[in-house]
Amino acid sequence: MKAPFATLSTLCLGTSLATAALSFTGSPVNQTFTGFDGNSAPLGWDAFGFSSGSGFSENRGLSTGGVSTGGTYAFDLGGSNIALGVQPIASDFTPGYYELEITNNSASTLNGIILSFDGYFLNDQDRSNSLSLSTSTDGSSFTPVSGATFTSPSDQDSSGWTLGLSHSSTVAAIVPVGGSFFLRFTGDDVGGAGSRDEFAIDNVTFSAIPEPSTPLLCGLTLCAFTRRRR
Ligand SMILES: [Ca+2]
Ligand SMILES: [Ca+2]
Numbered sequence: 093m094k095a096p097f098a099t100l101s102t103l104c105l106g107t108s109l110a111t112a113a114l115s116f117t118g119s120p121v122n123q124t125f126t127g128f129d130g131n132s133a134p135l136g137w138d139a140f141g142f143s144s145g146s147g148f149s150e151n152r153g154l155s156t157g158g159v160s161t162g163g164t165y166a167f168d169l170g171g172s173n174i175a176l177g178v179q180p181i182a183s184d185f186t187p188g189y190y191e192l193e194i195t196n197n198s199a200s201t202l203n204g205i206i207l208s209f210d211g212y213f214l215n216d217q218d219r220s221n222s223l224s225l226s227t228s229t230d231g232s233s234f235t236p237v238s239g240a241t242f243t244s245p246s247d248q249d250s251s252g253w254t255l256g257l258s259h260s261s262t263v264a265a266i267v268p269v270g271g272s273f274f275l276r277f278t279g280d281d282v283g284g285a286g287s288r289d290e291f292a293i294d295n296v297t298f299s300a301i302p303e304p305s306t307p308l309l310c311g312l313t314l315c316a317f318t319r320r321r322r
């Protein structure tokens with residue numbers, strides 16, 4: 093129920109905790125978080141599962157990691173490579189999620205999505221946590237993406253930021269023009285004890301499976317429009 097909440101908060105508070113959706117116009121989207129400073133929501137992203145409330149409500153700014161205060165960070169993974177990051181604590185992100193909404197503003201229905209992301213962890217504490225990707229076309233019913241989960245080790249080490257998973261897959265989703273596609277990255281406790289490791293998401297890409305030469309399902313209006321563009 094993201095859109096109604098954003099609308100309500102805009103009306104009541106004069107500000108929106110969630111940001112507008114990212115726009116897909118036909119060219120691949122690649123979100124690298126360059127310029128993200130950890131003080132407000134990146135474009136298209138929402139957050140849930142923080143003790144201070146929905147939206148990006150616990151923004152901790154820029155850090156290279158090794159923090160202890162729960163909340164959202166712009167983590168510098170090294171060499172000024174910024175990622176969307178989180179320090180989970182008992183009351184934050186256990187469980188919780190970050191969610192990216194992408195609206196299809198291209199001229200065609202999307203008949204399948206190609207997506208990828210890189211997930212990192214900083215194993216500086218003795219608990220084990222996970223991060224998992226699921227997707228949706230309505231923002232309420234989510235389906236886990238096969239192979240898109242990774243877990244940090246329980247026993248801490250000094251390895252620093254570690255690539256937990258570099259994932260890419262195709263998702264059989266149909267997104268009409270004006271419709272949205274949602275990527276939800278959910279975190280939770282897995283094992284171990286004590287404080288929690290840090291996590292970061294980077295290089296989130298989104299593109300459409302190229303259209304077949306003869307669309308199997310399309311109305312006359314869409315077919316005519318599609319032909320005009322070619
Ligand atoms: Ca980055
Ligand atoms: Ca920490």
Ligand SMILES: [Ca+2]
Pocket residue numbers: 215216217218219220221244245246247248284288289
């Ligand atoms: Ca750990």
